[in-house]
Amino acid sequence: MSGCLFCGIIGGEIPSTVVYEDDRVYAFRDINPQAKVHVLVVPREHHEDVEALSANPTLLAAVITAGVEVAKREGIHDSGYRFVFNTGDDACRTVFHAHLHVLGAQQLSTFGH
Template identity: 70%
Template sequence: MADNDCLFCKIIAGDIPSTKVFESDTTYAFRDINPQADVHVLVVPRTHYEDAEALAGAPGELADVISAGVAVAKREGIEEAGFRLVFNTGEHAGRTVFHAHLHVLGGEQLGMFGRPGH
């Protein structure tokens, strides 16, 4: 089920252009328009879930999103050097789009996570 006002639902539907990296029956992956690493791909479930917490209620689809993230890392050639899979949920995490999505980041040395010095 899609949300007519959702940016990512519009991308999945093809109403808004994107640079597709990977797709399956349950997921769609595309390049982030504001990349935070040399490789920055978003993996979204085709079904609209507001965030990772809601997606956790559909464990099969959550597993599909994570599997798609690993497939993206392999396609992008970053699986051996290392990559990061990140869900942002809630205001403090910096979430800006209300459709669950997994960030696949890599292709360069990534900084430490969280606050500096911790």
């Protein structure tokens, strides 16, 4: 999609540090990490948010599966990690292309207790 930051990254127009990629997803390091490991997993196909992405359950599953692979490659699979999708203004979403945050490599603050 024209003007989309993540489409530009996927297309190679904007530099990124790739962690994992396949024909359906592209995963790269966040430029403003919120944890020692902070990787974004982005579907190559543009979907505005996870709600739109949920209309394609196979692609949504590919994003989640890639997130697990990122956790393994980053060495956080056994110690624990967090997946986050931000949707809407109250979640502070800033990029309108669905993406999964993979966070870990440190004790994360309590959440959902």
